Each structure stands twice: as C-alpha cells, then as structure tokens.
Amino acid sequence: MIETILQLAANGIMSGAVLAVAAIGFTMMFAVLRFPNFSLAGHMAGGAYAGWIANTMFGLPLPLALLCGFLVAGGIGVASDFIVLRPLRRAAPITLAIASVAISLFIENALRFGFGNDLRSFDLPLARDWVIGWLRLGPQQVQNAGLAIVAMLILFVIFTFTQTGRAMRATADNAGLAAVKGIDTEKITRLVSFLGMGLAGAAGVLLGADTSIEPLLGLKVILSVFAAAVLGGLGSIPGAVLGAFAIGIVEEASQIVVPATYKGAVGFVAILLVLSFRPSGFLGRRQT
Amino acid sequence: MVLIVRDLVAGYGAADEILKGVSLSVGAGEIVSIIGPNGAGKSTCLKVIAGLLAPRRGSVTFKGHEIAGLPARRTAALGLAYVAQENNVFPSLSIQENLAIGGYLNPSTRRRRSDEIMGQFPLLRERRRDAARALSGGQRQTLAVAMALMSEPALLVLDEPSAGLSPVAAETLFETIVAIKAAGVSVLMIEQNALDALAISDRAYILVLGQNRQDGPAADLANDPEIRTIFLGG
Numbered sequence: 184m185i186e187t188i189l190q191l192a193a194n195g196i197m198s199g200a201v202l203a204v205a206a207i208g209f210t211m212m213f214a215v216l217r218f219p220n221f222s223l224a225g226h227m228a229g230g231a232y233a234g235w236i237a238n239t240m241f242g243l244p245l246p247l248a249l250l251c252g253f254l255v256a257g258g259i260g261v262a263s264d265f266i267v268l269r270p271l272r273r274a275a276p277i278t279l280a281i282a283s284v285a286i287s288l289f290i291e292n293a294l295r296f297g298f299g300n301d302l303r304s305f306d307l308p309l310a311r312d313w314v315i316g317w318l319r320l321g322p323q324q325v326q327n328a329g330l331a332i333v334a335m336l337i338l339f340v341i342f343t344f345t346q347t348g349r350a351m352r353a354t355a356d357n358a359g360l361a362a363v364k365g366i367d368t369e370k371i372t373r374l375v376s377f378l379g380m381g382l383a384g385a386a387g388v389l390l391g392a393d394t395s396i397e398p399l400l401g402l403k404v405i406l407s408v409f410a411a412a413v414l415g416g417l418g419s420i421p422g423a424v425l426g427a428f429a430i431g432i433v434e435e436a437s438q439i440v441v442p443a444t445y446k447g448a449v450g451f452v453a454i455l456l457v458l459s460f461r462p463s464g465f466l467g468r469r470q471t
Numbered sequence: 472m473v474l475i476v477r478d479l480v481a482g483y484g485a486a487d488e489i490l491k492g493v494s495l496s497v498g499a500g501e502i503v504s505i506i507g508p509n510g511a512g513k514s515t516c517l518k519v520i521a522g523l524l525a526p527r528r529g530s531v532t533f534k535g536h537e538i539a540g541l542p543a544r545r546t547a548a549l550g551l552a553y554v555a556q557e558n559n560v561f562p563s564l565s566i567q568e569n570l571a572i573g574g575y576l577n578p579s580t581r582r583r584r585s586d587e588i589m590g591q592f593p594l595l596r597e598r599r600r601d602a603a604r605a606l607s608g609g610q611r612q613t614l615a616v617a618m619a620l621m622s623e624p625a626l627l628v629l630d631e632p633s634a635g636l637s638p639v640a641a642e643t644l645f646e647t648i649v650a651i652k653a654a655g656v657s658v659l660m661i662e663q664n665a666l667d668a669l670a671i672s673d674r675a676y677i678l679v680l681g682q683n684r685q686d687g688p689a690a691d692l693a694n695d696p697e698i699r700t701i702f703l704g705g
Contacts, residue, residue: 346571346578349564353572356561363521363555364618365547365576 186317191435197324199431200331201389205404206411206423207338208382214355214418215375218276222263222283223383223408225290227401230256230384231391232294239306248305249330249388256384257377259290264376287401294398302395327389334385335424338378342420351375355418403447407434410450413457416467425465429453472496473626473657474520474551479529479539481519489515491681492529495659497626502648502658504668504689507678513661514556516678517630520659521553522546534625548576552619556631559615562604566595566614569603573618580623588617591650609640616647620656627651629660633667645671669693 205227212220234252237243243251263286271279310322342348354361354371362368386408387400411430415422434449441448457464474497481490489512497503505513518524520531522543531539538546543553561569570588574581589596592613598606603614612632619627632648633641641664649671652658662668669675672689677698685698692698 346575349568349571350575352564352568353561356563357558359523359543360555360558360561361572362543363523363547363553364572365544365622366572367544 187439188436189317190319191438192432193318193320194324195432195435196428197320197328197431198393198435199428200328200335201386201393202404202407202411202431203424203427204331204334204389205383205386205408206415206427207335207420208379208386209408210412210415210418210420210423211351211355211382212375212379213412214420215351215358215372216268216279218279218283219409219417220268220283220379221280221405221409222260222286222290223380224401224405225287226256226260226263226380226383227387227390227404228294228396228398229259229290229387230381231387231396231400232298233384234388235303235305235391235396239303242306245305245307245326245388245392246330248392249334249385252384252388253381254384256387257381260376260380260383261373263290263380264373268376291398291402298398300397302397303391304395305392307392324393327393331386331389334382338382338420347374406447406450410453413454414464416464419464419466422464422466472498473501473534474659475530475532476516476520477530477532479516479519479526479531481515481524481526481529483515483524488527489681490519490526490529493678493681493683495676495683495686497657497659498673499657500652500655501674502652502660502672502689504665504672504675505659505661505678506665506668506675507684510680511678512681513678514630515681517553517628517659517661520546521551521628523553547622550622550625551628552622552624552626553628554615554619554630554632556634560603560606560611560618563602565600565602566606567599569614569618570595570599570621573621576622581621584621584623588620592617607640609636609644612636612640612644613647616644616651620651624656626657626659629658629662631661631663633662633664641667666693 205223209223230252233255234248237251238248267282267286268279271282307323312319312321342352350366351371354366354368358368390400407430411426412423414429415426430450430453434446437446437449476493476495479490479493480488482488493516505516507513519526522541522545525540529539530537533549533551536549561572570585571581574584594610595614595617603611606614633644636644645667648658660668669689669692675689675692676686677684
C-alpha cells in the first residue's frame, strides 16, 4: 500500500508541476485583469499544436517546441485580448468571463477545422521507465516536470528581480496607483496576456508530450487549472503553484478510492471545499 | 507659477457636476492648501489635476504644459506626483520595491534616489524588506510620500495626508512636508486638520460647493474670525 501511495504522490508531483505552469498563467491574468480568463483552455490547445508542428514537421527538440508553443500561444493571447477583451475592459467580470469562453471555443474549432479531431503525438524517443527503489518514473514525465520547474524559475526571476516584473505585480496590486506612478497599465495588461497565455501554451506542449494532443486538450484540464488557482488563492502566484501540486497529488491519490475516470471530479470537490471553508484560498490576498 | 488651474468644471457622472469653475495656482517652492467642507470638491479637484479624472471644461497648466485630460502616467512623467488619501502603497510589494516603483520613470537615478530617500526616512531603510502591508497607518503614509519623492517631482499633490493618523504621526508628517518644501518642491494639499495645514502653508483656497469662496495668505485666513468660525471649528 505504501508503495502505491508513494508512486501516486510522485506521479502527482510531476503532473502538478505541469498543471502549475498553466495555473500561474491563469492566476497572473486574474490578478491584473480581474476576471477568470477561461480562454486559457483554447490557448493551451493552440500552443500544443504549435509545439507539435515545431517538433514533428521541423524536427525541433522538446525544449524548442515548448518555446514555440509559448510564443504562439502568447501571440494569440495578445491578439484575442486586443480584438475581443480590450473593448470590454470596463464591463463586468462575468461578461469578460463569457467572452473568454467564446474565444476558447473559437480557437478549439479553428484547430478542429485545420487539423481534425484525431489524436496526435509528439515525435519523442521511447525510453524505459527509471526504477528507483519502489518508484517507477517515466523519463518523459520527469523531463516535463523539469521543464515546468525551469519555466517557473524564469518567471520567479522576472517577477522578483526585474523592474517590469515589479510593474506587473504593482499593477496587480492597484492598477490606478500604478498609473499614477507612470506605469503604462495597458502595456502591462498586454504583457500579462502574452505571458499568461504563453504559459498556457507551454503547459499544452508538456501535456501533449506526456500523452497526445487534440483540439479539446485544454478543455479537459481547465477545471483542474481553475481549481489549482482557486485553492491557492486567485491572484497569488505562489498559491497557484501550491494549489497545482495539491490538485496533482490528490487527483492521483484519488485513484486509490475511485476509478481513474473520476479523477477530474477532484477539481470540483476542491473548489467546493475552498469556497465553503476558505474562500480566499491558501495564500489568497487579503484586502488591506 | 508651477501650476495654474482655470475655471475647472468636472464630475463623475453625466448629470453630476462637482466642480463648478474652480481656479487656483501654486508657485515654485510654495505650500498651498485647499480647505472646505465635505462635498466641496477638494478631492475631485486633485484627481483632475493628477489626471485621474478628465474635466468637462477648464484648463490645467503644469510647468507651461496643458495637462487637463492627460492620463495620470503622462502627468507623472512631467513631474507631478500625486498621493491619494487611501490605497497609496502597493501592499504586497516590499518597501524597497515600492520605492523602486516610485522611481519607475527615472531608471537612471532610481538607485541613488532610493539611497537618499532611505537616508531621509531611516524607518524605511530598517524595514526595506518588509511588505508594505505590514506598516502602520503613519508609516504607510510616510512610504507613500517617499514613493512620490522618488520621481524628484516639481509638484507634490497630497490628498488628506494626515487622515487616520495619530496626532504624533500627523505632526511628523507635517514636518516632513515642510522639509520637502525646503528642498524646493511645491506642494498642493487638502487636509482635514485645516488649522494644522494652514500653519505650514504659504497660501490657501477655500472651496464651497465646487466653487472658490475665498483665498489668500494662509496666516490671514487662519486668523480671520469668520473663516475660523465657519470652516476651522472656531
């Protein structure tokens, strides 16, 4: 039993690392734009297809395919923000959330129109699992988790040590005050859309590299991403990372008691519990 | 004059006119106060000057530039620093990071200025790594003023700087404002403690219902029996 639990925990940490990349994107956009941007699902799929093309058609290795997924999804994110969301900036959050669902549907159906519904796989070398004591670890999963952690570290450096990162955090704290200090908050919004959707695209590539890709790839995990962000506290980046690892581990551990097909229900339960007992999440912002 | 405001008309809604033709000016190195009862439009006037609210009519000239209707970041770039009454620091950023954002528009002088400001306010140096949310009300207000000074402004605009502060903290803040003036920065402020504000001001304007009621040297207004009775609580 203990072996099973440890194995599921290890699997959960690895899937949580990938989930964290998307959850950071989701929560950082929420912090600045003040609405849940569900178009993250479509951007995940868009990024996954961009990475897949880079990998299978141009023969690029996974890290470069990941970069392609990041850049393409980020670019789509800026375009969708400019065309659809910017004119609605002063609308209520629910209006923006609904518009974001429409963007996601548009991207998913554009992908379906271009590539069909078939499952597609990355061109990656097959490798035996690594066996460490009781644990069996897939080399691809480990590489994905490693790339996810590198992406998070790069983001940490940007947010903590650069003036642009500080400006993004300042805008998330108080956009009006940020403008008074001379920050171009509209430019910061575009940058956050680029980074947030870019991270979603990168997460899409990592998910695709682990299994396969299809137009609904993002839709299938958006609930877990949303749950991770809510669990950690919407708007908190460390919270999103913590929430993603928690969701990843609990989703895997749930397989001890329920069939794997019900894994997705963990997100629902997590959101329900958080909203019932701690609406601000683990590290949610307190109004001061 | 550093700032000249002429016949300013402004409000928040289509039918809502808070300012009904306000005029004022601030000279170089002056402290100018705006006083008046609640609803006089004092805060609205400062928001228009800072670029947070577009006026319907009138002009705001700052260092020779017409700034009425310019967004806040553009007025900040011209050297006008506005400190709001509340929510005037970034709570999740450290004190050091708040100062860095205060100097956002001046990257070449940011480090030097940050060292100077921390020398001027030792408390900020001691607690530079603490999140701003951990500061007391008075300390936050000091940080907000320090952030404004990071940009080496020509005009500091303060909206009720002593609101919510203890008498000791308020006194310290007024001393800081006097020191800012001595450094050559002009100050325009509104203040609930009108007598304290007049005590450190060169001139003052009294607004009532969005219009100029009276203006003159601060000492004269502070000693005017009618003004004292109506606006300064006797």
